[in-house]
């Protein structure tokens with residue numbers, strides 16, 4: 362009898378739900394991380410070009426955030442505070458006001474929601490509906506806003522929508538900037554349909570938009586398009602909600618992804634890198650006149666993740682108190698573009714997508730993009746795809762990644778792409 366060599370399933374395979382995802386393609390047992398690098402149980406080093414899907418914009422275990430958190434815990438600081446006043450929340454709000462909102466002339470109130478991006482989006486949509494008394498929300502092709510029912514209704518992705526198990530409604534989908542090839546301006550389309558009494562679109566409570574569609578394939582809207590969307594929203598009595606959950610907190614080169622576009626959104630959603638340390642934290646920024654929820658009308662047990670307030674305060678004071686970090690981001694984005702061009706040159710018709718430190722390559726094939734990421738992972742690079750066909754290799758390295766580590770990561774990506782292309786050429790010749 363041949364010996365049974367079926368490997369024993371791991372605890373993850375035996376017990377963790379089939380809903381797990383990233384760990385399927387990257388099955389290492391990760392045990393520690395620092396900056397832009399992870400280590401697994403065998404001591405193997407990985408360069409991180411995923412950064413917790415933009416939740417670790419300042420890298421893993423920033424020493425100043427870590428020290429402040431350890432001090433807070435060691436001093437019996439409040440760990441969980443519902444939405445009670447705590448010193449940690451007050452200190453965060455003061456830092457956010459001083460270094461982020463006030464310098465940008467934003468008078469928005471800060472509403473803490475449950476600690477996920479989806480919860481912030483739910484709250485934003487509900488606020489707009491309450492303010493306007495309307496239910497319809499305009500969202501865009503390839504937009505991704507989370508997977509709870511309200512946010513999922515606004516999400517375009519067919520796979521995720523399929524998981525809802527119910528009709529997702531009260532959202533009208535419109536084509537995002539650049540959705541059609543050629544010169545079609547999809548804002549014209551939206552404006553015409555909303556202005557036509559027989560256009561068939563119910564008057565919207567809000568227009569919900571990402572300035573760069575992170576999950577949708579790094580589609581970057583033109584600033585002029587976003588400005589028009591803002592004007593259309595105003596003209597039609599709808600609020601403008603910018604979902605900055607993935608594109609915000611420095612990812613596109615400025616704290617908010619929209620701040621150089623000349624628009625002031627009525628509502629902004631933030632989560633992911635807000636805590637700076639990878640801790641769950643989300644909030645909604647809302648213009649004072651739209652701050653309409655009564656006490657606990659949109660509540661949540663974990664609105665006061667005090668540990669996240671501590672690290673978020675340090676992140677803001679460390680990186681956003683002056684413009685040196687932001688200036689460094691512009692230099693790094695240029696390095697990223699040049700390196701991506703080298704990789705894209707290996708693949709016929711590949712093209713660069715995104716902006717700032719939220720860029721990638723449309724490989725024109727989901728299979729190819731997936732294979733490149735799998736090969737890169739085997740060589741020690743954590744990287745993922747996005748897009749409607751998963752055809753975009755997306756680089757979301759920590760914004761703090763040293764230039765040398767960025768280069769090492771790109772050398773891996775170059776090798777992986779070269780190997781994948783060589784295989785294809787070989788197979789075609791057989």
Ligand SMILES: Cc1ncc(COP(=O)(O)O)c(C=O)c1O
Nearest residue numbers: 477478479505506507575606607
């Ligand atoms: C733009 C955007 N909005 C909302 C979400 C949902 O955030 P979460 O996964 O924390 O619920 C995401 C997640 O990727 C996102 O990219």
